[in-house]
Amino acid sequence: MSGDRLLICAALRTEAVALRGACDRARVLRTGLGPRRSSRRRNADAVAGCGALAVVGLAGGLGEVPSGGVVVADEVRDAHGSTTLPDAGSLAARLDRAGFAVWRGPITTTDHIVGGGEKSALAATGALAVDMESAALARLAGRGLRAVVRVVVDTPSEPLLRPRTPYRACRALLRLRRLTPAVAEWAADPERAPAVAHRD
Numbered sequence: 001m002s003g004d005r006l007l008i009c010a011a012l013r014t015e016a017v018a019l020r021g022a023c024d025r026a027r028v029l030r031t032g033l034g035p036r037r038s039s040r041r042r043n044a045d046a047v048a049g050c051g052a053l054a055v056v057g058l059a060g061g062l063g064e065v066p067s068g069g070v071v072v073a074d075e076v077r078d079a080h081g082s083t084t085l086p087d088a089g090s091l092a093a094r095l096d097r098a099g100f101a102v103w104r105g106p107i108t109t110t111d112h113i114v115g116g117g118e119k120s121a122l123a124a125t126g127a128l129a130v131d132m133e134s135a136a137l138a139r140l141a142g143r144g145l146r147a148v149v150r151v152v153v154d155t156p157s158e159p160l161l162r163p164r165t166p167y168r169a170c171r172a173l174l175r176l177r178r179l180t181p182a183v184a185e186w187a188a189d190p191e192r193a194p195a196v197a198h199r200d
Helices: 013-019 034-038 041-048 088-097 116-123 134-144 165-187
Strands: 006-010 026-030 053-061 070-078 081-084 102-109 129-131 145-154 197-199
Touching (some): 006 041, 013 026, 013 053, 013 165, 026 041, 026 165, 034 134, 053 134, 053 165, 070 088, 088 102, 088 165, 102 134, 129 145, 134 145
Parallel strands (some): 006 053, 053 145, 070 102
Antiparallel strands (some): 070 145
């Protein structure tokens, strides 16, 4: 990693609080919820000045990944295109060795919270999870993007508006905090060259 510590982007205040102080190899930027806030000038300037970037946070599951499962994106998609992360397999393996239940595959970014039939349609595309920031941040980061890691909170069988959602969210935030040192250590490997591909 060149220049600065790893910059970790997290959308929500709760995510940022959970991640701050988890690892001295990384600093945390709270970007705000959704693609519009993620693309703000303040975030663009911070991302442009970092040596490497990871997007870490919560997500909605689209199918096989249970609540609490960790998704390492090998592709991030939205309506404007996609970004491929060819080295996602080695990060997934690193997290697996650290004891996390990990799935590797595409993550889709939308501009709103999805549920029901919309989740089913996204699952049919092969995506494992859905969020509201990763694709926008991937475009800001360019070749500086190292990783996109999400912990699933809600699933088709455990929707967001359920009494146990706060419990599932707290458990997912604790998991995010625990996995952050492994992500930062992986990203700091001096032999790990940026290897992302953007397609419009």
